[in-house]
Amino acid sequence: MRHAPLYLTWTHAFLFVALCDACVFFAASVGPRKRNKLHFFLRPIFDKKRRMRRKTQRFCVRFGELSVDDVQDPFLVSIHIIADPGESRCLQGAIDKILAWIHPDLQLFRVSERRTSKKKKLKQTFTSQPALAIILFLQEEYGEDQILHVHECFQKPPWQFYHTERVHGKFLPYMPCNQDFFTLANGTPLWAIRQVHYGKEIIRFTIYCSYENFLDMMKMYELVLKKSVWKKKADFCVFPIYSNMDIDIEFSLKRLLKGQTPVPLDSSLLEFRVKDFGQLVPLLPKQCSPISEGRWQTQDHDGNKILLQNLSPHLMAEPSSASNSRGWISDPPAAGNQQRYR
Numbered sequence: 001m002r003h004a005p006l007y008l009t010w011t012h013a014f015l016f017v018a019l020c021d022a023c024v025f026f027a028a029s030v031g032p033r034k035r036n037k038l039h040f041f042l043r044p045i046f047d048k049k050r051r052m053r054r055k056t057q058r059f060c061v062r063f064g065e066l067s068v069d070d071v072q073d074p075f076l077v078s079i080h081i082i083a084d085p086g087e088s089r090c091l092q093g094a095i096d097k098i099l100a101w102i103h104p105d106l107q108l109f110r111v112s113e114r115r116t117s118k119k120k121k122l123k124q125t126f127t128s129q130p131a132l133a134i135i136l137f138l139q140e141e142y143g144e145d146q147i148l149h150v151h152e153c154f155q156k157p158p159w160q161f162y163h164t165e166r167v168h169g170k171f172l173p174y175m176p177c178n179q180d181f182f183t184l185a186n187g188t189p190l191w192a193i194r195q196v197h198y199g200k201e202i203i204r205f206t207i208y209c210s211y212e213n214f215l216d217m218m219k220m221y222e223l224v225l226k227k228s229v230w231k232k233k234a235d236f237c238v239f240p241i242y243s244n245m246d247i248d249i250e251f252s253l254k255r256l257l258k259g260q261t262p263v264p265l266d267s268s269l270l271e272f273r274v275k276d277f278g279q280l281v282p283l284l285p286k287q288c289s290p291i292s293e294g295r296w297q298t299q300d301h302d303g304n305k306i307l308l309q310n311l312s313p314h315l316m317a318e319p320s321s322a323s324n325s326r327g328w329i330s331d332p333p334a335a336g337n338q339q340r341y342r
Helices: 006-029 032-062 088-099 144-154 214-225 277-283
Strands: 077-083 109-113 128-130 132-139 160-164 180-183 190-196 201-209 236-243 247-255 261-263 268-274 289-292 295-299 305-310
Touching: 077 088, 088 109, 088 144, 132 144, 144 180, 144 190, 201 214, 201 261, 214 236, 214 247, 214 268, 214 277, 277 305
Parallel strands: 077 109, 128 261, 132 190, 201 247, 268 305
Antiparallel strands: 077 268, 132 201, 160 180, 180 190, 236 247, 289 295, 295 305
8 A cells, every 4th residue: 555655644634723723713712602512523533633732743853854053851850859857659559640631741839858758838928938849720611611620620629729819900711720729748839721713732830020120030040041022011920931732841040029938949949951061150149059969059148049051962962862751852851859948
């Protein structure tokens, strides 16, 4: 049997994805009742579209459509969570279960254990705000069942309800849980889910900044990420980290109101892969100290502890040789010696 040329096969795949996107725009333009009926009939098509997108994304990376300078690293930003003894497996499993709804291949969170328990309780006040949050933007096109199922996961241990964000103005969320925040344990990031009506799903790392330090922190993270701000407002900015046909990974800064205080997390650390490490260190606001081979610890202007991983030369290879079977540039960083974190 004679097979079609490869370029025709992938052309059909791209056309199929474009057709599905047109269905999404149409579904978003009708009323809620008709939209739910459309979701029932279009869900098999949407599922196939997601599989097609992953295949086409891997095809693009494998055949080198990106130049060496344009190689994206999905693990440019990751988070280390330090749990009490005996709790790491439970916390890691809870995070993996949530992220599996977006992309099961992404391992952006690593949980390790400290040597002794740390039962320090975080005192929640009206003027304090945990400094780190993870916002997951889920597509509405797959129906409300997916978002409700993720919200149900947040209702079960080890997840804990933290608070509901107050929304000013006339904005009304589609889902009752759209402004709820959850956490795994004291000293770990907040988590929340949002709906997106069309486009890709998003994983967004958000740092809440003090009013006074917002601009200085924006300049600092521009240096660390070596990326320009993509979206910018007076109290908010977004840095693009990684993008494919399935998802976007973003890093953002949110400016708190005057009088509000961001509380650094004592059981979580953001890690950044950096190039030209020697040139970056003199420009940072706080001193760097080594914690392991290739990793250094420092702080930003608000006192958030961050890790800097000196990117090895072999990670900067061409996509065709550096990407693994999943289409990522390289595996996520190992957890390292967590006990040496200060």
